[in-house]
Amino acid sequence: MSLLETRGRAPTALRRRAHHGARWPWMLLPALLFLAAFWLLPFARLLQIGLSPDRTTQQSGYWTVVSQPQYLQSLLNTLLLSLAVTLITLLIAAVVGCFLARQRFAGRGTLLALLTFPLAFPGVVVGFLVVMLAGRQGVLAQLSMSLFHERWTLAYSLSGLFIGYLYFSLPRAIVTLVAASEKLDRSLEEAARSLGASQWRITWDVIVPGLKPALLSSGALCFATSMGAFGTAFTLGTSLSVLPLTIYGEFTNYANFATAAALSVVMGAVAWLGLMLARALTHAGGEQPS
Amino acid sequence: MKRRALFCLQVGVTALTALFMIVPVVLSMLAGVTENYFIGLRSGLTLKWVDQVWALYADTFWLSLLIALCCLAITVAIGLPAAWGLLKAPPRWAARIEECLMLPVALPGLATALGIILLYGRFSGLRDSWLFILIGHVLFTLPFMVRPVLAVMQAIQLPRLEEAAASLGAGFWRRFFTVVVPNCRNGILAGAFMVITLSVGEFNITWMLHTPLTKTLPVGLADSYASMRLEVGSAYTLIFIVMILPLLLMLNACNHWLERQATRNALKELA
Numbered sequence: 272m273s274l275l276e277t278r279g280r281a282p283t284a285l286r287r288r289a290h291h292g293a294r295w296p297w298m299l300l301p302a303l304l305f306l307a308a309f310w311l312l313p314f315a316r317l318l319q320i321g322l323s324p325d326r327t328t329q330q331s332g333y334w335t336v337v338s339q340p341q342y343l344q345s346l347l348n349t350l351l352l353s354l355a356v357t358l359i360t361l362l363i364a365a366v367v368g369c370f371l372a373r374q375r376f377a378g379r380g381t382l383l384a385l386l387t388f389p390l391a392f393p394g395v396v397v398g399f400l401v402v403m404l405a406g407r408q409g410v411l412a413q414l415s416m417s418l419f420h421e422r423w424t425l426a427y428s429l430s431g432l433f434i435g436y437l438y439f440s441l442p443r444a445i446v447t448l449v450a451a452s453e454k455l456d457r458s459l460e461e462a463a464r465s466l467g468a469s470q471w472r473i474t475w476d477v478i479v480p481g482l483k484p485a486l487l488s489s490g491a492l493c494f495a496t497s498m499g500a501f502g503t504a505f506t507l508g509t510s511l512s513v514l515p516l517t518i519y520g521e522f523t524n525y526a527n528f529a530t531a532a533a534l535s536v537v538m539g540a541v542a543w544l545g546l547m548l549a550r551a552l553t554h555a556g557g558e559q560p561s
Numbered sequence: 562m563k564r565r566a567l568f569c570l571q572v573g574v575t576a577l578t579a580l581f582m583i584v585p586v587v588l589s590m591l592a593g594v595t596e597n598y599f600i601g602l603r604s605g606l607t608l609k610w611v612d613q614v615w616a617l618y619a620d621t622f623w624l625s626l627l628i629a630l631c632c633l634a635i636t637v638a639i640g641l642p643a644a645w646g647l648l649k650a651p652p653r654w655a656a657r658i659e660e661c662l663m664l665p666v667a668l669p670g671l672a673t674a675l676g677i678i679l680l681y682g683r684f685s686g687l688r689d690s691w692l693f694i695l696i697g698h699v700l701f702t703l704p705f706m707v708r709p710v711l712a713v714m715q716a717i718q719l720p721r722l723e724e725a726a727a728s729l730g731a732g733f734w735r736r737f738f739t740v741v742v743p744n745c746r747n748g749i750l751a752g753a754f755m756v757i758t759l760s761v762g763e764f765n766i767t768w769m770l771h772t773p774l775t776k777t778l779p780v781g782l783a784d785s786y787a788s789m790r791l792e793v794g795s796a797y798t799l800i801f802i803v804m805i806l807p808l809l810l811m812l813n814a815c816n817h818w819l820e821r822q823a824t825r826n827a828l829k830e831l832a
Contacts, residue, residue, distance in 0.1 A: 294646075294649070294733065295645070295646040295647075295648075295649035295650045296646065296650075297646075298642035298645050298646035298649075299642070299643050299646035299647065299650070299658060301638075301639040301642060302640065302642070302662065302703065302707075303643075303658070303661075305639060305699065305700075305703075306661060306662060306664075306665075306700070306703075309677060309681075309696050309699075309700055310664065310665050310673060310676075310700055312676075312680060313673065313675075313677045313679065313680045313681075314672070314673075314676050316676055316679050316680040317672065317675060317676040317679065320679055363574060363578055366570075366575070367571075367574060367575045367578050369571065370571040370572070370575050371575065382575075382579060384813070385579060385582065385583055386578065386579055386582055388809060389582055389586065391758050391759075391805050391808075391809055392762065393762040393763065393764040393782075394764055394765065395764050395782050395786065396762075396779075396782060396798055396801065398786070399589065399782070399786050399795075399798060400585035400586065400589060401585070402786075403585045403589050403592070403795075404584070404588075408598065408599060408791065410584065410588065438581070438585075441578065441581075441582065442582070445578075470567055492667075495667055495668070495669075498669060499668070499669020499671055499672065499765065500765075501669070501671045501764070501765045501768070502764040502765055502768070502779070502783070505768070505783060506786050515671050515765075518671060518672075518675070519671070528679065531675060532675065532676075532679065535669070535671065535676070536672070538669055538671075538672055539668045539669060542667065542668055542669060543667070543668060546667055
């Protein structure tokens with residue numbers, strides 16, 4: 272009797288449990304509809320407009336991007352700049368992250384807060400801060416004036432952009448790397464040291480592999496944001512040849528929608544490839560026996 | 562010996578980085594209250610630049626606030642159900658969908674904005690209103706609401722609570738509003754501060770979507786940097802920093818609280 276009863280009850284319980292979770296597609300629907308309407312469709316439209324003929328060359332937008340040297344130059348500038356910013360950001364953030372994760376001193380919390388507080392600054396503000404630092408009236412100009420009697424201004428060139436992107440990326444990378452360094456197993460380093468490894472080998476063979484997932488993820492994010500960082504570039508000078516400014520110029524000054532759309536697609540694709548590459552590398556590392 | 566040199570190098574790099582991050586902010590805040598920046602602090606301190614900015618750009622401040630609050634309302638309204646859906650979805654699907662929601666953040670905002678203009682720009686009623694900017698902000702901030710809420714849902718073992726409520730006869734919506742939402746309030750709070758901070762500071766999308774009548778604070782900032790005295794730009798930056806600082810402090814406090822709670826829950830689980 273009791274056996275029959277449990278048998279009779281089990282399917283309803285199961286059904287009810289399945290029923291609890293069965294609404295998940297419906298609950299996700301509003302968010303997904305919003306995404307489809309205002310992100311997927313616009314991006315599809317960009318892809319499509321990129322195919323239409325350019326105003327000057329009469330070729331499709333994509334072909335114009337590939338065949339005109341000024342667009343390739345802009346793409347190359349952006350790519351090299353983003354790569355350089357990513358490498359330097361990771362290097363500095365790894366050193367600062369290791370240091371802050373291991374040392375305990377008075378004011379450490381304040382220091383960390385000060386280092387990460389510019390995280391909320393938009394690109395325009397970062398651009399303005401670069402002007403304060405290295406513009407015509409900036410600290411650098413005043414210092415070089417008093418020391419060498421010449422005025423150094425870096426702000427309105429690619430080096431100014433480099434400083435700005437670095438300023439923008441550092442807080443994000445430091446947050447990630449401090450957290451990752453705190454989780455490192457220090458006994459591994461002690462073991463390596465007792466086996467006679469030099470500090471250089473310990474850094475390269477123990478610390479860097481331990482930080483690898485964090486380095487890859489923050490590096491990919493830094494690369495993607497640098498590829499599309501519009502605000503900083505916009506404040507520092509609209510004549511610089513980097514992708515966001517080229518796109519903006521094509522769109523507003525020349526109403527060249529086809530090329531602007533094609534360039535946006537290329538920019539998005541490069542940023543996306545960077546993210547995918549980082550993920551592939553992380554997974555490749557994860558499958559190795561540790 | 563070598564370790565000592567390495568330590569000094571680390572201290573040096575950290576100190577330089579801190580200077581690099583802080584010096585320009587301090588300079589800019591000082592410039593905003595200096596009579597004449599080209600002469601320096603000797604010329605005296607004044608609030609006239611701040612007054613001037615407020616007279617010129619007060620409407621950008623209010624519009625930014627309005628957009629941020631509306632953005633918060635929408636991200637809560639569609640983000641909470643989405644987080645619950647991700648919790649219940651099969652893990653493979655959940656990972657894919659979460660990635661899709663991250664796309665507007667991961668890919669350049671300029672491209673997103675261009676696509677939105679090219680597709681929806683012809684509807685002039687929408688194009689001219691601030692709702693156009695709101696769309697971009699919701700796209701950009703939605704993942705920052707979904708992720709903390711989902712993290713809290715996973716930490717507190719929501720399904721168990723829900724089953725308890727269901728066994729007592731509570732229907733789906735009743736469970737959602739009286740069990741799910743109240744139990745996620747810390748995640749919602751952390752997400753809310755993040756959403757407001759990001760929305761107030763968003764520029765890349767907003768610049769493309771704004772019209773002369775719908776300027777937000779960062780758009781006004783770019784405007785003043787391009788066409789005004791250095792002191793005016795600095796005073797405006799000062800106002801911006803004063804606006805986001807409390808938000809950041811609250812966000813920080815929220816995250817600390819969440820972390821502490823997570824460790825407490827983990828300990829309880831072990832016991």
